[in-house]
Amino acid sequence: xxxxxxxxxxxxxxxxxxxxxxxxxxxxxxxxxxxxxxxxxxxxxxxxxxxxxxxxxxxxxxxxxxxxxxxxxxxxxxxxxxxxxxxxxxxxxxxxxxxxxxxxxxxxxxxxxxxxxxxxxxxxxxxxxxxxxxxxxxxxxxxxxxxxxxxxxxxxxxxxxxxxxxxxxxxxxxxxxxxxxxxxxxxxxxxxxxxxxx
Numbered sequence: 001x002x003x004x005x006x007x008x009x010x011x012x013x014x015x016x017x018x019x020x021x022x023x024x025x026x027x028x029x030x031x032x033x034x035x036x037x038x039x040x041x042x043x044x045x046x047x048x049x050x051x052x053x054x055x056x057x058x059x060x061x062x063x064x065x066x067x068x069x070x071x072x073x074x075x076x077x078x079x080x081x082x083x084x085x086x087x088x089x090x091x092x093x094x095x096x097x098x099x100x101x102x103x104x105x106x107x108x109x110x111x112x113x114x115x116x117x118x119x120x121x122x123x124x125x126x127x128x129x130x131x132x133x134x135x136x137x138x139x140x141x142x143x144x145x146x147x148x149x150x151x152x153x154x155x156x157x158x159x160x161x162x163x164x165x166x167x168x169x170x171x172x173x174x175x176x177x178x179x180x181x182x183x184x185x186x187x188x189x190x191x192x193x194x195x196x197x198x
Contacts, residue, residue: 016041016050016146020092032073032089039088047077047086049146054088056145060122066091068113070134070141090143095135106133109140117142123151 021038041050054075057065065071070091077086110133117124124132125147134141 016046020094033092035092036073037070037090037092039090041086041088042080042083044084047084050086050088051075051077053144053146053148054086056122056148057088057090060120060148060150061117061145064113064116064120066136067139068116068142069145070136070143091136093134093136093141093143095137095139106140110142113140113142118151121150121152122148125149125151 017040019038019040021036023032023034023036025032025034039050039053041047054072057069057072058075061069062072070093073089073091075086075088077084079085114128122145124142124145126144132142132144134143
């Protein structure tokens with residue numbers, strides 16, 4: 001297994017690790033590819049959080065698999081030395097980094113998929129960081145729904161001309177590029193930081 005994002009461990013996710021893994025099948029594979037993304041959780045709190053994430057993938061996000069979010073292949077719970085552990089199998093998304101260099105195109109593709117996820121009634125309920133986006137071919141996929149909540153909002157539908165209204169924040173967005181909570185502005189700022197760092 002190869003650790004993905006080795007230098008990144010969120011403070012509140014110390015027992016969650018993400019790996020690129022190769023599966024070895026002894027029977028039928030049920031259309032699961034050999035190379036997958038493996039998200040492991042250890043400890044009661046992290047297993048509960050990963051179980052919630054798997055539920056969001058399985059229910060609300062199912063129709064966006066392979067479009068805006070990686071495909072989900074399975075979720076497993078067990079024990080290791082009397083400690084609860086869980087494993088979420090997702091589509092491995094190790095696409096080109098080309099779009100990371102083109103921040104405008106990356107932001108455009110990312111925001112399209114943030115809106116798709118928003119339209120099915122899900123918000124990640126946390127500030128979006130670069131590790132929430134992965135590449136599959138030339139697509140930007142959203143990941144990490146461990147804190148996701150059901151979110152009903154009219155921001156995906158026009159209110160009047162180019163205005164959009166977000167009920168939870170009680171804001172009208174004049175700019176057609178913006179989405180609920182100013183995600184486009186936030187994404188552009190994050191991409192500027194990446195451009196300056198590289």
